[in-house]
Amino acid sequence: MNALDRVPDGTNPAVARVMDRLAGVAAQLAGRIARGGIDEHLGGAAGTNTDGDVQKALDVIADEAFMTALRKGDVRHYASEEQDGVVEMTAGGMLAVAIDPLDGSSNIDANVSIGTIFGIYPAADTPEGSFLRQGRDLLAAGYAIYGPQCVLMVSFGNGVIRYVLDPAEGRFRLIGTAAAIPADSTEYAINASNYRHWTKPIRAYVDDRVAGADGPAGMDFNMRWIASLVAETHRILTRGGIFLYPADSRTGYARGRLRYVYECAPIAFLIEQAGGRATDGENAILDALPDSLHGRTPFVFGSANKVARVAAYHDLPEAEISALFGMRGLFRA
Ligand SMILES: O=P(O)(O)OC[C@H]1O[C@](O)(COP(=O)(O)O)[C@@H](O)[C@@H]1O
Ligand SMILES: [Mg+2]
Ligand SMILES: [Mg+2]
Helix, strand or coil, X not given: CCCECCXXXXXXXXXXHHHHHHHHHHHHHHHHHHCCCCCXXXXXXXXXXXXXXXXXXXXXXXXXXXXXXXXXXXXXXXXXXXXXXXXXXXXXXXXXXXXXXXXXXXXXXXXXXXXXXXXXXXXXXXXXXXXXXXHHHCCEEEEEEECCCEEEEEECCCCCEEEEEECCCCEEEEEEECCCCCCCCCEEECCHHHHHHCCHHHHHHXXXXXXXXXXXXXXXXXXXXXXXXXXXXXXXXXXXXXXXXXXXXXXXXXXXXXXXXXXXXXXXXXXXXXXXXXXXCCCEHHHCCCCCCCCXXXXXXXXXXXXXXXXXXXXXXXXXXXXXXXXXXXXXX
8 A cells, every 4th residue: 555554454455446546645635735825726716517516626626636546447437526427437447436526615715624525336337327326335435534634534344444644754544443423412513594494304303402401302402513524524423413414495405415426425334334324314325326426315414313313303293393392292301
């Protein structure tokens, strides 16, 4: 290995090689991000992608860097949030990589943690076939977070392991296995400015967190929203909690905001590998089948009991979810 100091014994060699290339690009990006504003303006507008998202300079830089590094080798198919369709790479390659090259791009200029999310599948015979499949088929997944430290969290399907970038060496050091996500937690993350657009079960769930000790949950909660999926995931892998990006009634948000192939499936894989749960509010993300490359899905993940509780709100009778929190009886402790 080159960019990773080691991988666990028994790792599929092709998967290890691809992981090493991803890590190599992440290490370079970390250096470039750290110099942002000196040589170049990484948060400047650079165009629009298929989804109509405004691309920042760093979105394009990161996509090109990963695509170049993976082009020759084990990767047959490359699907990126920043590309219209699947890029065909090495004809005989055994693997397919799905990637969000730069996640949390609204945070670039704010100097808040951003990241890269990726998943590695066995390549299928057709470009779409490599990605329009259940997240359960992932061989490995992970993210790099460009924060106070650059950290790489990876799963090869046997727990989650943590690497930290040694900037002096430009290599990631394996630190150890991440602890299991606590099953319970009192911290939740949701963009509450969308409250009026949510469905009734999600409103009822959040109403009851806001009501805290005075509501049916009978305890106080804390809230976070970083608007950077990698940073929210990293916090939850570190100390538990729950993240929600539900569907809402705004135009274009009928399936929420986050993309199944590039964001939700890889993160769900990591979360399950760390003992947590990841659903669309009710059903496991890894069992879902995406119907398009850029397709979105509502996404709820984190501490297992908390994610189960969100599903339970979807089963409440209409009269219960419509009741003000003070009147909601079924969940009273
Ligand atoms: O701005 P909002 O609606 O709160 O959305 C924030 C979400 O959007 C994202 O930034 C989407 O990812 P991209 O930056 O890759 O488009 C997530 O990281 C984050 O969770
Ligand atoms: Mg993203
Ligand atoms: Mg992105």
